[in-house]
Every structure is written in structure tokens, then in C-alpha cells.
Amino acid sequence: MKLGVIGLGRMGGNMVKRLRAGGHEVVGFDVNPESERDVESMEQLVDKLETPRIVWVMVPAGNPTDTTIDTLENLLEDGDLVIDGGNTRYTDDHRHADSLAAKGIHFMDVGVSGGVWGASRGYALMVGGSEEDYNRALPIFETLKPEGADGLVLAGPVGGGHFAKMVHNGIEYGMMQAFGEGFETMMRSELIDNPAEVMTSWREGSVVQSWLLDLFARAAHDDPTLRNMPPVANESGEAKWMVEAALELGVPTPATASALWARQTSRGGGDDTLRVVSSLRAQFGGHVTQQ
Template sequence: MRIGMVGLGKMGGNMAERLRRGGHEVVGYDRDPSISDVGTLKELVDRLEAPRAVWVMVPAGEPTRATVAELGELLDRDDVIIDGGNSHYVDDQRHAGELGAKGVGFVDVGVSGGVWGLENGYALMAGGDAAHIQRLMPVFETLKPEGPDGFVHAGAVGAGHFAKMVHNGIEYGMMQAFAEGWELLEAADVVTDVAGAFKSWRHGTVIRSWLLDLLVRALEDDPELTQLRGYAQDSGEGRWTVQAAVDHAVPLPVITAALYARFASRQEDSPAMKMVAALRQQFGGHAVTSATSGEGAAPPPGGAA
């Protein structure tokens, strides 16, 4: 099918490429004219056939809100907007209400896969009307990994980003546990091959995982993590997860502690935060802070610039 893609950065660009490899026609728009197929959102809409589908992959918050609002003025009844960024689920519900009054559909999709998604596929968590989801299934089938898993219609509008929000909160806790274990092994002077210990856990143990694989990769690249400063940003979804837990009176001690640990990383050069920073760079191509210059270091090979 033909689909518009707004935002061709490290995620949106790779997703557009995976769709093209899967036989879809993608019309892409980005503020960078060197990678954009059209010059404006209006040109993008004009290049699509009704009923249109436009996937938005721009930063959460005001950039997404402004993009959705502009598209809402350009699209017609029965067209649909897909927000695949890391938006707050409350924004999704507001967008759906505003667009619905004009007959334009809205679907929210939590997307996980980072810079590796182009080759491995993306885990997709969708929220929206069943008819809209069904119409977009050819796109979802192409983007997700091969096999039966990797996609869920999580519920009504907002459910996709809510599920992704919780996913990222769990991710915070898992990364923090690995990082603290690494710090203890390094500090104890009992284990002389710390990297080898982690590598030995990759098969046959209950903590084997893709994150563990990425941790081993990070240690192979920089065994003592001397090239990183112990500073880790948070995407905002960890905060939203903790706030949702407060709203629903659900205790989240591990995820909350992991979020606070990231806050603490901004006050001192935490050894554990070096590992969190390294993992974020490995799986998502996120910029990291150099230990020497304080400048943002480049992502790993295969990551986005």
C-alpha cells in the first residue's frame, strides 16, 4: 500500500526503508530536504490516494502535536493518522477526539526495536478502532518481526502508547539491575574476568536476554567503559510510568528506583550509569557523553548519526 511517513530520522528513516523493502510505496517528508521526497506536508498529502494513511515519527510533545494538527487540516474524512513516536497516551486520546470530529481516524503505535529494527523488525503495540487497525495490517505485518509475535492491538486509542510506556519502564528496571551487577563485580576484586562472567550468562541462564547480549557487546567495545561518563538521560516514559502507577495506586518500587538512579546520574559520575549509557547507545543509537570532552559521542556502527 502507499503510505506517508513524516520524520525520517534514525527510526522513521529505517521504518520507511523496511516498508519499501516489503513492497510498499512510501512518500517521506522531513525537515531535512536532502532526505525528503516532498517539500511540505501538503505535498505529501497530495501524493497519497484516498483513503490516506500518514505515519508520524517526530519527537513527542509539541512537535507531534503541531504535526498532527497540521495534518488534521489537510486530510479528509476516512483518512487516518498513525502516531508511532513516544507520545503520552493522554495526548493520543485528545488527538483522536479532535480528529474524530472531522472524520479523520487516529491510531497510536508504540514502537520498539531501535536502530536494529530495520533488519530485525519492530515490536508494535497499537491502539485504535478495529477497522483502522485492520486496514493498516499490511503495514504492521511488514514492520514487525517474522513469526506470530511482535504485534498487538492493545485496545482503544491510547492503549498502544500506554503499553509502550510500561515496556520502557520495565526496560529501565532491567538495565539498572544489569548496571548495578556490573558495578559490584568491578568493585569486589573477587571476579577477575567481569566481561567473561557476563558473557557466560548469555546461554543457559534465566537472565539471558537481548539486553545482556548488548551489555557484552558494550564491554567488548570498551571493557572498563572509560570512554563514557556515568550520565543517562530519560526519555520521559519512565516518568509517565511512575505517574500512572501513582494515579492507579500500583506500587512500582523497581521502576521508580531505576528512574531516580538516572536522576542521580546527573549529579555525579556514577559507574552504574556508564553501563546504562552504554546500553542505550548499543540498542538505540542514543548519543552518549564522552568521559574526556563531555561532548556527545557517536552511536555504534549501524546506529543513526
């Protein structure tokens, strides 16, 4: 198929490589003139595509996505299809879909997981939209997904793809936090000689074997204590959205919430909180915290 891709960063650029390797013709655009873009504007990208067009958007969530879709709304025509593969909040998808639908432009949202390894391993794709649009773009999805039966799902109507990816990322937060807590517990015990070696051994035969564990083993190969890594972890926002959605749906999510709070605290967000706690402990119990 022939399609346009807007956003050629770490994810978008690698997706374009996989699509081209799979035989698709891709016209790529990025605002960065030093990127491997094929055209210098969205107008040129649209001009190079025959109708009905397919344009895949891979830009940061929020204003960059809003601006890109607003621009496409004025450039595309009836019957064209916009696919948002970024980490857009699912609540924004209906707004985008409704705005485009007023001009007869179709819309799908796709949650994409695979990171920088996706070009070779393939991407897990969670799609939101109509079955008609899904089948229309299926050759693209089939090329991007990993080889095998899994890795691709029509999760539901518009919004369903990004909702599924939000939940996926919330689970990811919890899994990484659990691995981290287990590693630190072993680091502090005199009974474990090499915590990294122990965790690496779980890659085969264990019920916790996973790609995340493979990535841990890779990171720990040259730095078994991980002392060269800063103890700071940013959060993209999706776990926060999941906790908010779960509260509205009446679903308790203590593991995801705990992992989210841990990341926020790692960035210094909890310093003032802990100062209050330390002060109160000193006041009522004479407990003095040593630096």
C-alpha cells in the same frame, strides 16, 4: 500499500527502509532538507497519496507531534487515517483522536520498540485504536514487525498503544539498572577477574539472557570496563509517566522508580541533595566526606 511517513530520523528513516523492502510505496517527509525526503512539505505529501490516505507520524513527542497532527487535520479528508508512532504520552492520544474525528479522520497510536536495529530485526508494535483501523493497517504492521508469531499486538483502544509502550520502557529502565548494579558489584569484588566476561557468559542458558545482554556484550567487547562511557544516562520521560500512572492506579513500582531516580541523579540533579546529606552527617556524627 501506499502511505506517507512524516519524520525520517533514526527510527522513521529505518522504518521507511523496511517498508519499502517489504513492497510498500512510501512518500517520506522531514523538516530537515538534508534528510532523504521525497517531498518538501506535508501539503505535497498529502497530494501524492490517494484517498483514503494513511499517514504515519514519527516525530518527537510534545509540541512537534501536536503541530504535525494539527496541520494534518487541515490537510486530510474524511476516511483518512493518522498513525502516531512516536513516544507521545498516552494522555494526549484522546485529544488528538477527538480533534481528528471532528473531520472524520481516523487515529491510531502505536508504541514502537526496536531502536536502530529495527530495519533488519523488525519492530515490536503495540497498537491502540479500533479493530477496524487495525485491520486496515495490518499489512503495514506485518511488514514492520519481526518475523514470527510475536512482536505485534492490538493493546486496546486509542491510548492503549502508547500506554503499553510506556510500561515497556519502564520495565526496560529496571532491567538496565539491574544489569548495571550487578556489573558494578562485580567490578568492586576481588573474587571476579573479568565482570564483562561473566555477564557475557549469561547470554546462553541463563534465565537473564536477553537482547539487552547481547547489547552489553557488544559494548564491552572493545571496552571491558566501560570506562570510556560517560556515567550519565538521560531519561525520555516515559518511565516518569509510568510511575505517575502507577501511583494513580495504586500499583507500587519501586524498581522502575529507583531506575528513574538513578538516571536523574546521573545528570547532576542529586548534587545539592547529597551536599545536604554530607553536611548533616558531618554535623551530627563528625563524618567528613573525602573527594
